[in-house]
Amino acid sequence: MAPLRIPPGRRPTLSPTLHGILTLLRLLPRVNRTKAVLGALGVLVASVLPVAVAVVTGLLIGSIDATLGAGLSSPAGRHTFVLLAVAGCLVMVQQTLAPVLTTLGETLGREVDRELQQRVMAAVGRPEGTAHLTDPQVLDALRVVRGLGMTEIDRPSQAVGALAVVLPAWLRAVAAAVTLVAFHWWVGLLWLVTWPVVVHVMQREYFRVGRVGQAGSGALRQAEYLRDVVLTRPAAKEVRLWGLLDWLVARFELAWQEATEPVWRERRPRVRVVLGATGTVTLVNLVSYAVLAWAAVHHDLGLGSVAVYAQALALANNYTAFDDNNAYLSFAGAAVPRVLGLDASLPAPAAVPGRRPEALPAGFPADRISLSGVRFRYPGTDREALRGVDLDIAAGRSLAIVGDNGAGKSSLVKLLCGLHTPTSGRIRVDGQDLAELGQEAWRSRIGVLFQDFARYHLTAAENIGMGAPQYAGDRDRLREAADRAGALALIEGLPHGWDTVLSPEYTGGTDLSGGQWQRIALARALFAVDAGARVLILDEPTAALDVRAEAEIYERFLELTAGLTTILISHRFSTVRCAERIIVLEDGAVVEDGGHDELLAKQGRYAAMFDLQAARFVEPAHGGEAVLEIQATAEAGHA
Numbered sequence: 001m002a003p004l005r006i007p008p009g010r011r012p013t014l015s016p017t018l019h020g021i022l023t024l025l026r027l028l029p030r031v032n033r034t035k036a037v038l039g040a041l042g043v044l045v046a047s048v049l050p051v052a053v054a055v056v057t058g059l060l061i062g063s064i065d066a067t068l069g070a071g072l073s074s075p076a077g078r079h080t081f082v083l084l085a086v087a088g089c090l091v092m093v094q095q096t097l098a099p100v101l102t103t104l105g106e107t108l109g110r111e112v113d114r115e116l117q118q119r120v121m122a123a124v125g126r127p128e129g130t131a132h133l134t135d136p137q138v139l140d141a142l143r144v145v146r147g148l149g150m151t152e153i154d155r156p157s158q159a160v161g162a163l164a165v166v167l168p169a170w171l172r173a174v175a176a177a178v179t180l181v182a183f184h185w186w187v188g189l190l191w192l193v194t195w196p197v198v199v200h201v202m203q204r205e206y207f208r209v210g211r212v213g214q215a216g217s218g219a220l221r222q223a224e225y226l227r228d229v230v231l232t233r234p235a236a237k238e239v240r241l242w243g244l245l246d247w248l249v250a251r252f253e254l255a256w257q258e259a260t261e262p263v264w265r266e267r268r269p270r271v272r273v274v275l276g277a278t279g280t281v282t283l284v285n286l287v288s289y290a291v292l293a294w295a296a297v298h299h300d301l302g303l304g305s306v307a308v309y310a311q312a313l314a315l316a317n318n319y320t321a322f323d324d325n326n327a328y329l330s331f332a333g334a335a336v337p338r339v340l341g342l343d344a345s346l347p348a349p350a351a352v353p354g355r356r357p358e359a360l361p362a363g364f365p366a367d368r369i370s371l372s373g374v375r376f377r378y379p380g381t382d383r384e385a386l387r388g389v390d391l392d393i394a395a396g397r398s399l400a401i402v403g404d405n406g407a408g409k410s411s412l413v414k415l416l417c418g419l420h421t422p423t424s425g426r427i428r429v430d431g432q433d434l435a436e437l438g439q440e441a442w443r444s445r446i447g448v449l450f451q452d453f454a455r456y457h458l459t460a461a462e463n464i465g466m467g468a469p470q471y472a473g474d475r476d477r478l479r480e481a482a483d484r485a486g487a488l489a490l491i492e493g494l495p496h497g498w499d500t501v502l503s504p505e506y507t508g509g510t511d512l513s514g515g516q517w518q519r520i521a522l523a524r525a526l527f528a529v530d531a532g533a534r535v536l537i538l539d540e541p542t543a544a545l546d547v548r549a550e551a552e553i554y555e556r557f558l559e560l561t562a563g564l565t566t567i568l569i570s571h572r573f574s575t576v577r578c579a580e581r582i583i584v585l586e587d588g589a590v591v592e593d594g595g596h597d598e599l600l601a602k603q604g605r606y607a608a609m610f611d612l613q614a615a616r617f618v619e620p621a622h623g624g625e626a627v628l629e630i631q632a633t634a635e636a637g638h639a
Ligand SMILES: Nc1ncnc2c1ncn2[C@@H]1O[C@H](COP(=O)(O)OP(=O)(O)OP(=O)(O)O)[C@@H](O)[C@H]1O
Pocket: 378, 381, 384, 385, 403, 404, 405, 406, 407, 408, 409, 410, 411, 412, 451
């Protein structure tokens, strides 16, 4: 099926920014009509008010001369007082309106975020196929929606942007306050004290709200996860097959509300603080304007001075504490220490006591890897994944680990790779404690194919080259590793060969089958071996391979692993039996240890598992004879 294309739509005749603003404005009444109407009225009043203040202030200045001539109780004097009262009222309304408008904009903005995400989820879920989920144009559009999460306001970059606006405003206000000191020292001082206090109170309030928002980030992440289940490929087939779309959209809304409700609940008491803060500013304004008027009326000031101080007062009011930028500053302020705290709590390798980061000798490990009394519990869990493992792994030999699901096989591998440290017990490599080896040097000695290996949305060359980035540009080495993993023909047959991006989500990219991906991942591990790794760890290396590929690996196992310390994990006994030595892990402990024939002869756990698997390949005769057939196969296996 051809990928869907987003229709280009009507070409905007206006600038893209203006076009976007108009589109958003059209959307607002559909999201919340009441808030949209209130917002429109608020914007109108807030735009007109400063003009009105300027006009009234001008009239006020102009009226003073007449008042001076006719006296305070004359009609001209009363006119001046009326103008003064009107100017004061207008400033008061202006100050109160700003935070109300900010809050309204924020709440409406959140609703727009939710609405857009729900719309996109519904749209992306609508087509029967999934091809559009690999269309770069569609994905580019989806990425914009992904950026609509609440975490946007936690971004330090927002704080930087806010500083660029807030700092000049603060400085202007300080300069204005200093100018007012020349009028009356205490008026200037009043402004110099009032605004920092108001800013501090408001910042504390924003910070508190920001922290509440961050506390809900778990629920928000779940909302984002549910949204992404619909928007991305991995679950796209199941979403359609089981008709999950409506359920996912409803669950998204629940999680979204769970994340955002506490924030809005917490914001309510803020009204008290906001009113207190704006009330204080209003009072300081009233006192300042009254003193200024008094001075003007009593000839203490010339007209020019009055105008200057009046402008200074207006400027002092620019020292804003209530707008979005202030909120961004404090929300990001709450996020930054959190990030720094996390950074500080994760020690750099050099901080591990006793670690010797020096290079390892060539051929390391040359003797053995020894585990003694190794116990391991994943952080935050009660159950032990490994319960006292004692094991000597001879260098240059192959060891297979078998066991039921959850027995601890992959956990053991993670410990050997140094990705986790044992809760107790020790791992030594050629006699040196693994914890004290330089981790970078140790990991360069390991080539690993994880069970859940990564499928990088990068080129075939990069996917393999990542096994040893220092040689990633060496095509001959890459070819050799790919050849040994049985991936060379596959790569050379790709549309752009080695430069093909292994993801259909990019132009010219392509996806691979599970088995093909496994060959790429095996090539990556072998590439690391070619670059000097001496330990090869293969966790389920043939699980997704076809019969022929598996047989190939089986036949070439000795050649592939020659001279290496190989640790093989597999549920496929045809692969396991290639290893020179096999251990059985059960519930986090080694319960059997020996060669394939030895363990079969033992008739223990290994033999039982082997027999069970071998029996599946035997055509059962009819009814009760099947059991006899299994037994016969088991015996044949032992022979
Ligand atoms: N990241 C993790 N966090 C917490 N517990 C984990 C984690 N990974 C594994 N476990 C638990 O540790 C135990 C051992 O898991 P492990 O993956 O080592 O088993 P396994 O033998 O490799 O299983 P399988 O054959 O299914 O791959 C299991 O009980 C599992 O639930």
